[in-house]
Every structure is written in C-alpha cells, then in structure tokens.
Amino acid sequence: MSERYNQKTIEDKWRSVWEKTSIYNTDLxxxxxxxxxxxxxxxxSASYLHIGHVYSYTGGDxxxxxxxxxxxxxxxxxxxxxxxxxxxxxxxKNNVHPNKSTKENIEHSEKQLKSFGxxxxxxKTMNTSDPSYYKWTQWLFLKLxxxxxxxxxxxxxxxxxxCKTVLANxxxxxxxxxxxxxxVEQKYMKQWFFKTTDYADxxxxxxxxxxxxKSSVVKQRxxxxxxxxxxxxxxxxxxxxxxRSQEKNNKTESLKFMPHLVPLVLSGxxxxxxxxxxxxxEEGDVIVLINxxxxxxxxxxxxxxxxxxxxxDLNGNEPGHEKFNSREELYKQYEKYYxxxxxxxxDLWIYEFELQKFPKFDTDHIEVFTTRVDTIFGCTYxxxxxxxxxxxxxxxxxxxxxxxxxxxxxxKKSELERQEDKEKTGVFTGAYVINPANGEDVPVWxxxxxxxxxxxxxxFADAHDERDFEFAKKYKxxxxxxxxxxxxxxxxxxxxxxxxxxGDGILYDSGEFNGLNxxxxxxxxxxxxxxxxxxxxxxxxxxRDWSFSRQRYWGAPIPIVYCDKCGAIxxxxxxxxxxxxxxxxxxxxxxxxxxxxxxxxxxxxxxKCPKCGGNxxxxxxTMDTFVDSxxxxxxxxxxxxxxxxxxxEITKKWLPVDMYTGGAEHVTxxxxxxxxxxxxxxxxxxxxxxxxxxxLRHQGMILGPDGKKMSKSKGNVVIPDETIxxxxxxxxxxxxxxxxxxxxxxxxxxEGMKGIKRFLDKVWSLSQEIIENxxxxxxxxxxxxxxxxxxxxxARTIHKTIKKVTEDINDxxxxxxxxxxxxxxxxxxxxxxKLPVGSSSFVWRSAIExxxxxxxxxxxxxxxxxWEGLGFKESxxxxxxxxxxxxxxxxxxxxxxxxxxxxxxxxxxIAADAKEEDVKKQAYESEKVQKYIDGKEIMKTxxxxxxLISIVVKG
Numbered sequence: 001m002s003e004r005y006n007q008k009t010i011e012d013k014w015r016s017v018w019e020k021t022s023i024y025n026t027d028l029x030x031x032x033x034x035x036x037x038x039x040x041x042x043x044x045s046a047s048y049l050h051i052g053h054v055y056s057y058t059g060g061d062x063x064x065x066x067x068x069x070x071x072x073x074x075x076x077x078x079x080x081x082x083x084x085x086x087x088x089x090x091x092x093k094n095n096v097h098p099n100k101s102t103k104e105n106i107e108h109s110e111k112q113l114k115s116f117g118x119x120x121x122x123x124k125t126m127n128t129s130d131p132s133y134y135k136w137t138q139w140l141f142l143k144l145x146x147x148x149x150x151x152x153x154x155x156x157x158x159x160x161x162x163c164k165t166v167l168a169n170x171x172x173x174x175x176x177x178x179x180x181x182x183x184v185e186q187k188y189m190k191q192w193f194f195k196t197t198d199y200a201d202x203x204x205x206x207x208x209x210x211x212x213x214k215s216s217v218v219k220q221r222x223x224x225x226x227x228x229x230x231x232x233x234x235x236x237x238x239x240x241x242x243x244r245s246q247e248k249n250n251k252t253e254s255l256k257f258m259p260h261l262v263p264l265v266l267s268g269x270x271x272x273x274x275x276x277x278x279x280x281x282e283e284g285d286v287i288v289l290i291n292x293x294x295x296x297x298x299x300x301x302x303x304x305x306x307x308x309x310x311x312x313d314l315n316g317n318e319p320g321h322e323k324f325n326s327r328e329e330l331y332k333q334y335e336k337y338y339x340x341x342x343x344x345x346x347d348l349w350i351y352e353f354e355l356q357k358f359p360k361f362d363t364d365h366i367e368v369f370t371t372r373v374d375t376i377f378g379c380t381y382x383x384x385x386x387x388x389x390x391x392x393x394x395x396x397x398x399x400x401x402x403x404x405x406x407x408x409x410x411x412k413k414s415e416l417e418r419q420e421d422k423e424k425t426g427v428f429t430g431a432y433v434i435n436p437a438n439g440e441d442v443p444v445w446x447x448x449x450x451x452x453x454x455x456x457x458x459x460f461a462d463a464h465d466e467r468d469f470e471f472a473k474k475y476k477x478x479x480x481x482x483x484x485x486x487x488x489x490x491x492x493x494x495x496x497x498x499x500x501x502x503g504d505g506i507l508y509d510s511g512e513f514n515g516l517n518x519x520x521x522x523x524x525x526x527x528x529x530x531x532x533x534x535x536x537x538x539x540x541x542x543x544r545d546w547s548f549s550r551q552r553y554w555g556a557p558i559p560i561v562y563c564d565k566c567g568a569i570x571x572x573x574x575x576x577x578x579x580x581x582x583x584x585x586x587x588x589x590x591x592x593x594x595x596x597x598x599x600x601x602x603x604x605x606x607x608k609c610p611k612c613g614g615n616x617x618x619x620x621x622t623m624d625t626f627v628d629s630x631x632x633x634x635x636x637x638x639x640x641x642x643x644x645x646x647x648x649e650i651t652k653k654w655l656p657v658d659m660y661t662g663g664a665e666h667v668t669x670x671x672x673x674x675x676x677x678x679x680x681x682x683x684x685x686x687x688x689x690x691x692x693x694x695x696l697r698h699q700g701m702i703l704g705p706d707g708k709k710m711s712k713s714k715g716n717v718v719i720p721d722e723t724i725x726x727x728x729x730x731x732x733x734x735x736x737x738x739x740x741x742x743x744x745x746x747x748x749x750x751e752g753m754k755g756i757k758r759f760l761d762k763v764w765s766l767s768q769e770i771i772e773n774x775x776x777x778x779x780x781x782x783x784x785x786x787x788x789x790x791x792x793x794x795a796r797t798i799h800k801t802i803k804k805v806t807e808d809i810n811d812x813x814x815x816x817x818x819x820x821x822x823x824x825x826x827x828x829x830x831x832x833x834k835l836p837v838g839s840s841s842f843v844w845r846s847a848i849e850x851x852x853x854x855x856x857x858x859x860x861x862x863x864x865x866x867w868e869g870l871g872f873k874e875s876x877x878x879x880x881x882x883x884x885x886x887x888x889x890x891x892x893x894x895x896x897x898x899x900x901x902x903x904x905x906x907x908x909x910i911a912a913d914a915k916e917e918d919v920k921k922q923a924y925e926s927e928k929v930q931k932y933i934d935g936k937e938i939m940k941t942x943x944x945x946x947x948l949i950s951i952v953v954k955g
Contacts, residue, residue, distance in 0.1 A: 005764040007728030008725075011729055011730070014860070014861045015114060017875075021875075022122075024119040024877075025121050027073065028075065032072060032073035033072050034074075034075065035068075035073065035659065036633075036656070036657045037060060037063065037067070037074055037657075038060075038636075038657045039660075040662030040666065040670070043087060044087060044106045045090045045105070047104075049113070051717075052699070052702055054720045054733075054736060056663070056699040058118070058736055059699055059814060060118075060661035060697075062733075062857040063661075063809060065119060065856060065857035066857050068877060069879060069880060075124075076121060077125065077636040078113060078121075079127060079128070080128065080129075081625060082106065082127050083554055083555050083556060084554065084555060084625025085165070089180060092589060096585070097585045102127075112720060115724050116729060117729040123640075124636050128632065132642060134580075136631070136645040137556040137623060137631075138557070138558075138576050141559060141623065142571070143680075146570075149680055151192070151267075152190060153193065153268055153355075154188060154268060154355060155189070155547070158172050158186065158547075159185045161185060162182030163180055163590070164591070164592040165552045165596075167547075172417075185413075191549050192619075194545060196673075197545050199679050200226065200541045201226070203679075204221055204226055206691055207220065210691055212693075213743070216664060219668065220672060223672065225541055227369075227539070229371035229539075230522070230526045230529065231368070231535060231536050233365045233366075234365055234366045234368060235364060235365045236364055236432075237434050253281050253285075254289065254290045255290070255353075257290070257291065259294070262291055262298055265299065266298070266355070268355065269567055270319070271354060272353075273350075274348055276334060276349075278308075281306075282303065282306070283304065283305060286300055286301070286392040288300060289301050300389045301353040303352075303353050305351075307350040307352075308347065309347075309348045311343075311347075311348045312346075366388075366390055366433055366444070366456075367456045368460050370455075370460060372518075373522050374518040375465075376435070376525060377513075378462040378479075378481060379437070381445055381460075382458060382461065383458065383461055384458045385448075385452035385457035385458065386406060386446045387410070388457040388458065391429060395429045395431065399429055399430035406427040407446070410448045415453075418449055424447055424449050427445065429445065429446060431444045432444060436532070443477070445477075447471070454540070463479040463481045463482075482510050483501060483504075484505045485503065485505045505517070546673065546676070548623055548624045549621035549622070549624070550623065552597070553580070553587075553588040553596065553622065555580075555625065556623045557622055557623075558619040558622065559576060559578045561616045563612060565609070566609055571610060575610070580598075580622075587601070606618075629674070631681075633692060634646055634687070646686070655687065657692060657694065659694075659697070660692075660695065661696075661698075662698065663698060671696070674693070675691065677692075697743070697812050700741070700743050702718070702736070702745050703748065705718075705748050718748050727753050728861070730859035730862050731757050731859075732753075733858055734818060734858045734859055735756040739815065740815055741813070760859060760862060763855060766829070767852065768869070771866075774844075774870075788835065788840075790831055791840055793831055793909050794844070796891070797824055799888045800884070801821060801824040802854065803884045804820040805821060806881070806884070809857065814858075821855060825851070831909075845870070849882075852876065854882070863876050864876050867879070893911055894909070894912050896947055896949060898929050898948070898949055900933060906929050908923060920941055920949065932953070933951060933953050939953060940952050
C-alpha cells in the first residue's frame with residue numbers, strides 16, 4: 001500500500017465496488033432487528049444539490065452505518081420530490097419544459113448523491129413526477145375522498161401573483177410566497193381541501209408518543225393552536241344599526257329552498273336557482289338563505305349574477321332540470337311550487353350565488369370567541385374581520401365608502417401579514433351591538449388583524465389586551481378596566497389607563513362577579529351566559545384545513561370528473577393514473593386567470609362520466625407537492641410493486657420510520673401533513689400505526705464563510721461537487737459533522753478542511769505502519785508476553801474512545817465523537833514513542849481495527865481501504881461495532897509531564913497510585929530528561945499527583 005492517501009483513487013474504487021455489489025440494497029425479509037432510517041428527499045429544483053443536503057444526509061448516514069454495525073438491518077432509501085412549484089419555477093426560469101429540466105436535475109442529483117458516500121438503497125428509489133408514483137398520489141386522494149376528508153369549497157385563499165397559483169397558509173412567509181418572494185394576495189376561489197382540522201386534537205395529543213426535538217413539538221402544537229374559551233353572542237342593536245337589506249323598503253330579502261336542497265347548497269353543488277318572482281336584490285348583495293319548511297336561516301350568500309328569461313327558453317339541461325322528461329312535466333313542477341299557472345312566456349329569473357365563509361351565520365347577532373370572558377364587563381367595542389359577511393349587512397350608508405376601501409386594502413394582504421406585530425388600523429362600520437354582560441351598546445369596527453377563518457371572525461375589545469388598548473387610544477374609543485392586579489401601585493396605573501394589565505386578577509365593576517379571581521370568573525360567567533342563551537363553552541383551533549389544489553401544470557392531476565347529471569364523481573381506482581398530458585413549453589405556463597393550464601387542453605378535459613357514461617369534464621387543478629411527500633415514506637418499501645400502494649406484510653414489518661432526519665422548517669408543513677395522512681390511513685384500516693416518524697432529528701443551517709445565509713447573489717455558495725473533487729468525500733463528510741453540534745450548523749470555514757485532512761492522514765499513516773508490521777511479525781509472540789503499562793494505556797485509550805463515540809453517535813453528537821477520535825489518534829502517537837508498533841503488533845493491530853470501525857461511519861471509503869489492507873475479505877459494513885471493557889476504562893494509569901527548570905522535557909506514563917519515590921525514579925531515568933540533568937545538582941523535585949513532576953537543577 002502507498003504511504004500517502006490518494007483520496008480520489010480510493011474513493012472512486014470503493015464507489016465502484018459498492019455499486020457493482022449492490023451492498024447497500026436491503027433484504028427486507030431479513031430476521032435481524034430493523035432500522036428504517038430516512039432523510040427528507042430532495043427537490044430536484046436546481047442544477048445541483050446544495051451543502052445543506054450533504055449535511056443532513058451525512059448525519060443520517062453516519063447514524064445508519066453505526067446501527068448497521070450494531071447488528072441492525074438498515075433500510076436507507078432515497079428518491080426525488082420532483083413535482084410542484086420548486087421544479088416548475090426552475091424550469092420556467094431557464095425556459096425549459098419542467099419534464100426535461102426535472103429529468104436532467106435528477107440525473108445530476110443521483111451522481112452527487114452517490115459521491116456523498118451514503119449507504120442508499122438504489123433499488124428502491126422513486127420520482128414523484130413519474131406516473132408509477134403519482135398513480136398512488138391519486139389513490140391517496142380517493143381514499144381520503146371516500147372517508148369524507150377531501151372536499152371542495154369556495155374560500156378566501158392565498159394567491160401568489162408570481163407563481164400564479166394558490167398557496168397553503170404554511171407556504172406564506174411574512175406575507176410573501178416562500179418560493180418566489182411575491183407579495184401574497186387574498187382571493188375567493190373554489191379549492192380542494194383536506195380536513196386536517198378533524199384531527200387537530202389527535203395531532204396535539206400524539207406528539208407525546210414520539211421522540212422529537214422539544215422545540216419542534218412546541219412549534220407544531222402552537223401551529224395547531226388549541227384554545228379553550230367561550231363563544232359569546234352580541235345582539236345587533238337595532239336602535240343604532242341598520243341592516244343593509246332593511247335600507248331597501250324596510251324588509252329583508254331572502255331565497256327559500258326546499259329541505260332536500262339545503263345540503264346541496266351548503267356543499268356548493270347547488271349555486272344557481274330559478275325563480276318565477278323578481279327579488280329586490282342586485283348583483284353583489286349579500287342575502288339570507290332560508291329553509292322553506294322550517295323557515296330557519298341556514299346560510300348567507302352573495303349574488304354573483306342575475307339573468308331574466310322566459311321559462312320556455314329552458315332546454316332541460318340546466319342544473320336541477322335534467323330529471324324532467326318533457327316541458328309539460330317541468331311546467332307542472334313550477335306550478336306546484338308557486339301555486340300559479342305557467343306557460344311558455346312566463347318570466348323566469350335566474351340567480352347565481354356563492355356561499356359566504358360563515359354557513360352557520362345569523363343576521364341578528366355576531367358570535368365572538370374569547371379565552372378571556374372574565375373581561376367582558378369591560379368590553380367597549382367589537383372588532384370584526386373585514387371579510388365577515390355581516391359587514392355588508394350592518395355597515396351604514398355614511399360609512400360604506402370607507403369600509404369598502406378598507407376591505408379592498410385587506411384583500412391584498414395574507415393572513416400572516418395581517419397578524420404581524422405592527423401598528424393596527426381599522427374603520428368604524430357605523431353599527432352597534434349589545435354587550436350581553438351589561439346591556440350597553442358598543443360600536444362595531446373592522447380591522448385586518450382579525451381573521452375571518454379564526455374564532456368566528458370577531459373579537460370583543462377591552463382595556464386588558466395590549467392590542468385593544470393601543471387601538472382604542474389611537475382611534476379615541478373609550479376604555480373601561482375591570483380587572484385589578486395585586487400590586488396597589490400598579491392597580492392605580494391600570495385604573496387611570498396609564499398601563500395595560502393583561503394578567504389574571506380580581507374582578508370589579510363586573511356585576512355579581514365582583515371579587516372573583518379571573519380563573520373562577522371565567523367558569524361562572526360562561527355558565528351565566530349559557531343560562532341566558534348568550535354563550536357557550538367552545539374549543540377553537542388555529543389550524544385550518546389544508547388547501548392542496550394548485551392552478552399549475554407540474555403536479556398530479558386530481559382524479560375527479562364533473563358530470564352535469566351525476567355531479568362530482570371520483571375516477572375509479574382501476575383507471576389510475578390520470579396521466580398528465582404532454583404539452584408544449586408555451587402551454588404549460590400558468591395564465592393567472594384562476595384556472596390551470598390543463599383547463600385549456602380539450603383532449604384532457606373532455607371525458608366520460610364513470611357513473612353514467614355521459615359527457616363530463618375532468619378537474620383541471622393539480623395537487624400540491626406536499627401531497628406527494630405526505631406518504632412517500634409509506635411507498636419506499638413497496639417500490640417495484642405496481643399492484644398495490646403498500647404491501648401489507650412489508651409495511652407491517654418496516655413501518656413506522658425509526659429515525660427521520662431533515663430541516664426544522666418542515667415542522668408546520670410536511671411533518672404535519674405526513675402525520676395527518678398517516679392517521680387518516682390508520683382510521684381507514686390500511687395501516688396499523690398512527691404516527692409516521694418515531695424519532696426525528698434536525699440538522700442546523702450551514703452558513704457561508706461570511707457567516708450569512710448562502711445565496712448565489714452573495715457569492716458565498718459552497719458547491720459540494722467542487723469540494724468533493726478537491727478534498728474527497730471522507731474529508732468533506734467528517735468536516736461537516738465536526739463544525740459544531742449537528743442541530744446548530746454554523747459558518748463554513750475552508751481552512752477547517754485542512755485540520756480534518758491532517759487527522760485522516762494521521763489515521764492512514766498509522767494504519768499503514770501497523771499493516772506493514774503485522775505482515776512481518778508473528779502476532780502470537782505478543783500473546784505469550786506480559787502486558788506492559790504502555791500496552792494497558794493503549795488499550796485503555798481505545799476502549800475509552802469506543803465508549804465515547806458509541807454514546808455520541810447514538811445521540812447525534814457527531815462533532816464530539818470526531819473530537820474523541822482525534823484525541824485518541826494523538827494519544828496513540830504518543831504511546832507509539834514508548835511502545836513501537838513492531839514491539840507489540842497484536843495490541844496495535846487490535847487498536848487500529850477498532851479505530852477503523854469507529855471511523856467508518858464518517859469516512860467509509862478510507863475505512864474500507866484500511867480494512868482490506870488488514871486482510872479482511874468482506875466489506876467493513878459486515879463488521880461488528882466494538883464493545884468496551886468497563887473495567888479497563890477505569891483510570892489506573894496517568895500520563896504526566898516532566899519539567900526541568902520549568903520546561904517540559906518529557907511525558908511519562910505512571911500508575912495512578914504510584915508513590916512519589918517511584919515517580920521520581922522513572923522521571924530521572926527518562927532518556928529525554930537525563931540529558932538535562934546529567935552532571936548537574938538536583939536542588940529539589942516537586943511532584944503534583946496526576947499532573948506533573950518538576951525537577952530543579954543547578955549547574
């Protein structure tokens with residue numbers, strides 16, 4: 001073997017061996033204990049994988065190699081999250097078709113991944129944009145649809161004008177698109193949703209089942225945002241308010257529906273109604289929808305379009321009219337409903353409408369969710385979300401212009417932007433409601449910090465909330481305090497409105513609840529409001545249902561067909577996949593109209609209804625990439641089986657994932673969605689577990705050499721390919737994990753690579769010396785000799801290192817594991833001065849074998865080469881992790897410094913309990929020390945046990 005380590009030759013050699021032998025392909029049927037070790041798969045959305053990928057994958061791979069050497073059957077697959085905005089935006093930026101750029105990026109990514117030295121099972125790789133994969137994405141949709149967990153509705157959504165599509169709340173960061181940084185706008189659109197809110201409680205509770213970083217558990221719990229409080233009814237005060245419809249002829253217009261039609265209206269399936277009477281309403285008006293039989297209001301709707309025709313103009317194909325076999329039958333139905341004669345020339349009005357956000361809304365009161373009902377006696381105003389439908393009904397004529405202007409401004413902001421900690425704005429509606437606690441009229445304002453989708457879209461405001469306090473001061477709204485803090489000085493400041501007190505305290509000016517503490521008052525006031533029919537206990541969640549439909553091309557088509565006769569019909573499972581049509585680059589770009597590119601492809605859109613066989617149209621939205629990644633870990637073990645998404649036996653054996661490694665930024669998106677999907681499939685009895693990832697570890701962020709986040713514009717990006725070419729994968733892997741704690745990351749320092757290179761060179765040189773000596777010596781000679789103090793020290797150093805590295809890798813403390821190995825190598829080199837390799841080859845061979853196995857998870861290529869040099873025929877991956885001797889690591893020897901006239905001249909190994917006279921004798925006999933004391937008078941010798949011996953000489 002060569003004395004110098006040629007990293008390129010050796011790494012190329014072992015990559016080739018691994019690939020030819022498929023050594024990392026897992027036998028999923030093995031009886032060994034399993035470890036499903038998974039790293040978050042990459043987006044092939046750039047021409048190369050970045051340093052963050054190497055960092056994450058190396059950390060996860062070191063753990064996998066460690067567990068493999070400890071007897072586990074490790075499954076470590078890798079694939080590509082290839083659909084979605086990231087890949088499509090990259091393609092458009094480079095004016096290429098997303099299919100072409102994705103394939104090219106995957107080819108390059110695969111070369112990079114193989115150069116990292118990870119033990120990936122390439123037999124189980126997958127690509128989410130391949131029909132063989134997205135067939136199962138569509139299958140997943142059908143399963144959730146069958147469970148009632150997938151639905152479509154008109155809703156306010158986050159619209160990215162740059163990407164020209166809808167974004168989930170989680171994809172909006174500081175009011176901007178996480179992908180293109182465009183300012184996100186609010187739009188009302190018909191979208192597909194998954195009912196994540198159905199699982200809110202379980203998503204919170206089951207976090208106790210998993211071993212995740214505490215910060216991630218807290219972050220996900222807060223994102224779901226469970227709040228327990230009170231739902232309070234504030235009656236609209238007719239003495240000071242006017243319902244908009246009352247401004248017209250002093251009556252409330254409405255549309256009445258037969259009971260069997262109410263569910264169809266609420267589901268959005270029925271949005272057009274045909275009437276023989278003209279309503280005094282206009283396009284844009286918000287009106288009440290009423291159950292004709294019970295006369296109860298069941299929804300609010302905005303009129304989108306009004307059209308007048310003759311009943312004879314109907315052709316029988318209109319929604320709801322297909323059931324009539326003849327015109328006479330249709331006329332009879334209208335005559336029965338209206339109790340009047342109908343003929344060809346009878347006038348007919350067609351009203352197209354859209355449901356408002358609040359289907360359970362009533363027009364005589366506003367519902368408010370609060371966690372601080374103890375402050376309700378101090379309520380002096382109400383704040384409503386600008387998008388709340390009550391706003392259109394209660395705003396007075398004098399305030400309408402200002403209110404409409406403010407509503408338009410709000411539509412340009414995302415939910416997250418509206419909740420930012422900045423100065424709040426608002427507008428008075430001119431309306432008032434009655435405080436149910438004291439009967440006082442309080443004004444109703446609108447403000448963008450109140451979100452329509454949370455807590456009923458309204459809050460009551462008082463002097464015990466910082467935001468309410470500042471808002472009232474700004475707009476000169478009166479304030480009233482009702483909670484007293486325990487500190488008298490503070491209480492005086494609070495009562496004089498010099499300070500806002502937000503904590504719990506003692507109630508005053510609160511009627512029969514005076515003197516109660518806040519906690520007790522919340523319970524009693526809630527019960528009191530319940531008895532009066534003005535309130536009830538309520539649990540609220542911050543979590544919203546998952547909006548997953550996208551108006552883009554590069555995604556899995558949603559397997560739904562729309563039939564005029566049958567409605568929305570799911571595509572049968574046997575007909576999956578619904579293939580994404582091959583389009584020209586010009587055809588795949590989004591138009592920004594609210595419809596995706598597929599809407600313009602007639603060959604795709606036009607189809608037959610799976611239920612009746614009639615003409616139908618396909619859904620033209622595609623699914624968000626987070627749907628693809630929400631179940632990919634379930635698919636990996638069954639890749640290659642095209643007959644089923646999951647092989648039941650293999651899935652039962654290998655799932656859930658034992659260790660998952662990836663970025664903490666995915667806590668409120670991918671990790672939440674994957675947990676929801678897993679629970680849904682568990683409830684469908686398709687799997688027997690309900691948590692996908694038992695253990696989770698996050699890598700930190702690798703910053704540029706300047707300490708800033710890496711970006712091309714800053715010129716501080718480190719490209720893995722170049723670094724691996726220059727330094728080798730082993731140096732790169734080891735340095736990345738040596739930089740600092742894995743969860744912290746840190747700034748990239750090219751100089752640091754040199755230190756790791758020196759360390760590995762030391763290991764290499766030591767190993768070559770031992771290999772050469774073990775060839776020349778007979779190891780059996782060592783067995784018959786008595787163990788020396790140096791041999792004991794050598795063994796102790798190795799066993800202490802085994803203990804430290806074992807514990808640290810298990811805890812993902814890779815930097816300290818590497819540090820321990822560095823210290824070990826330095827100690828071995830010191831021992832070698834006292835115990836030459838040639839004099840004790842058996843002990844040295846044992847030491848290098850153990851050290852090589854310890855190092856192999858970090859520097860697998862070098863370890864393989866050393867292992868082969870030691871004469872082993874099988875790969876080091878087949879070796880066993882060394883165990884340590886508990887008795888041996890107890891220190892009974894210690895290395896101390898020998899000083900002569902204050903300067904260190906040698907290091908000697910002594911027994912930990914050695915007597916001073918014995919230590920002096922050993923120090924005086926040291927060859928390095930003798931040349932400084934021979935022929936000189938020893939004036940004194942000072943011995944500091946366990947540390948040093950200092951000799952003072954004269955002459």
